Each structure stands twice: as C-alpha cells, then as structure tokens.
Amino acid sequence: xxxxxxxxxxxxxxxxxxxxxxxxxxxxxxxxxxxxxxxxxxxxxxxxxxxxxxxxxxxxxxxxxxxxxxxxxxxxxxxxxxxxxxxxxxxxxxxxxxxxxxxxxxxxxxxxxxxxxxxxxxxxxxxx
Numbered sequence: 001x002x003x004x005x006x007x008x009x010x011x012x013x014x015x016x017x018x019x020x021x022x023x024x025x026x027x028x029x030x031x032x033x034x035x036x037x038x039x040x041x042x043x044x045x046x047x048x049x050x051x052x053x054x055x056x057x058x059x060x061x062x063x064x065x066x067x068x069x070x071x072x073x074x075x076x077x078x079x080x081x082x083x084x085x086x087x088x089x090x091x092x093x094x095x096x097x098x099x100x101x102x103x104x105x106x107x108x109x110x111x112x113x114x115x116x117x118x119x120x121x122x123x124x125x126x127x128x
Contacts, residue, residue: 003027017053024056036063073099080115089115 003024007014014020021040028037040059044050051059077096082089093112102108113121 017056018050020053021050021056024060032064036060069099070101073097074102077102077111078114080111082115082117082120086120 007020007023014023025037025040028034036059040051040056050056073096077093077100080089080093080096093115097108097111102111116124
C-alpha cells in the first residue's frame, strides 16, 4: 500500500489507528473499493469503532490481494503488450513467466509473440 509510506513519513498526523484507517478509506471512491469502504464504515458504525490498523490491513488484503500468484501472473502475461522498447517488454515478460511457472517453450513463445508490437513482429525472422 503506497499510502502506508505516507503514513509512516507523517507519524504525528496519524497518532491513532483510526486516523490511518480513515485516511485510507478516504481514497476508496469507486467500484469495489467504494463497496469495501462502505462495509468498513457500516461495521464501524455498528460496533462503535473502526478496526485497528493491522486488522484493517488484513481485511484489505483479503478483499483485494489475490493468493493465486501463478494464475495472476498468467493472466498478466496474456494481457502483456509491448508499448515501449523491447528491453522493457522482455524484462517484464521474463519476470511474469518466472512467476507463472510456465516451463513449456512453445507456450512461452506463443505468449511472447502475442504481446510484441506489430512493428517489431514484422521485423523478426523466426528460426525453426
């Protein structure tokens, strides 16, 4: 959570856990994040207090962090497109490929080629 860096850099602003939680909730304005904020706020109203900071982070991770790392890496590989230089694309592809657990060369090649820019794809000579 990037906001956590801000919270750590400004300890006097966030002396109590509820201040940290409310700060985080203030950025949750759309979609699933808004639903999560409403759930936390409604629960806090019923209980008379917001969750502690560690409890809030746990609830946040349960709601938004995937535990299927391999599956998520595969989904990202399938959506990966080269938008800049080849070096950045290759680096990102290798990192995701490693996380995905894919070891089949042909499958990896198909994913790699699918994400290449049309310009680069037209310039590549394929070896058998």
